[in-house]
Amino acid sequence: MTAGRDRLDRQLDFLLEIDQLKHITRASPIADGSRKENSGEHSWHLAMFALVLADEAGPGVSIDRVIRMLLIHDIVEIDAGDTPIHGTNIDLAAQARAEARAADRLFGMLPPDQAVALRALWEEFEAGETADARFAKALDRCQPPLLNLASGGGSWDDYNVTLDHIDTRVGKPARRGAPALWDRVRARIKPWFDART
């Protein structure tokens, strides 16, 4: 087997392995509330957010890099599971270790040059320090509230979430990467919380 053949087989095996992201169930529903969203379709939806909401990105953001980042950002969940943002009693350090092991195994299935590149892109997203990662994280914070609202409550009801809690846990990182977008999302969801209290 030549190196070329081996490279393509590794790539195809990786692409089949990540099919499992379609099994990872998230805390928030799809818009009509009929079921929970899975992390595969969530990753598509977020990439569409980046494509359509490019105007909301800060200076120096590469939308194509953000799209790539969002396509791979949840792949570690195949081994490490999803961590609901409104969940409690979550051991964040243990979760981070599980995700790092998942990244080793999953990205490690690829040819070495691609394994290194995608691992670095995922770590950049996780760190959330570059302009691209801040925008990607902001989109990842803005989409679930819109789905919860569309579905009539979703994970806000399941976790008994308040608008104060959202301002801290969701609004803060969202505003760091896309302040005007977060303000609009917050204006859309506020009446739901006002009506509940």
Added chain:
Amino acid sequence: MTAGRDRLDRQLDFLLEIDQLKHITRASPIADGSRKENSGEHSWHLAMFALVLADEAGPGVSIDRVIRMLLIHDIVEIDAGDTPIHGTNIDLAAQARAEARAADRLFGMLPPDQAVALRALWEEFEAGETADARFAKALDRCQPPLLNLASGGGSWDDYNVTLDHIDTRVGKPARRGAPALWDRVRARIKPWFDART
């Protein structure tokens, strides 16, 4: 309401509308065969194929444009439904008209500049004549056979498909955009057909 506010509202309404792509059921299963794939998660998976299999693209292909094309390529199915590639008695002209109406309505929800740009990108994919579109279409042909094989038969059993039929209907457009990739996919699926006859 300023033009800026209106623009963002149209973008958010479009992004919520396309959530319905998560309801469109395709003919092929996900890899473990437990259920059919939906067109939202399919679009994510294909974008990952483009990202990982960039080496297989012909000269002049922009992988980031291909990724954008694949993210939007099935959105018209929200109104027009999925057309199984191995289906029979399909009125292709009526399907094309339904898809054009769907593109008018769905992309038309966006601000005019984005509506024009995404409509043009979708039409480029459909026509399959540029290098980017040929590669995107080839990936869209290579993924379902890999999922059918992984699941033990999938839509090949449902539609009683032969390898000759695949060579014509799937292999020809796949080879036009990614010949070495198709040859590898065909080598992987051939033993399944050999075992059946």
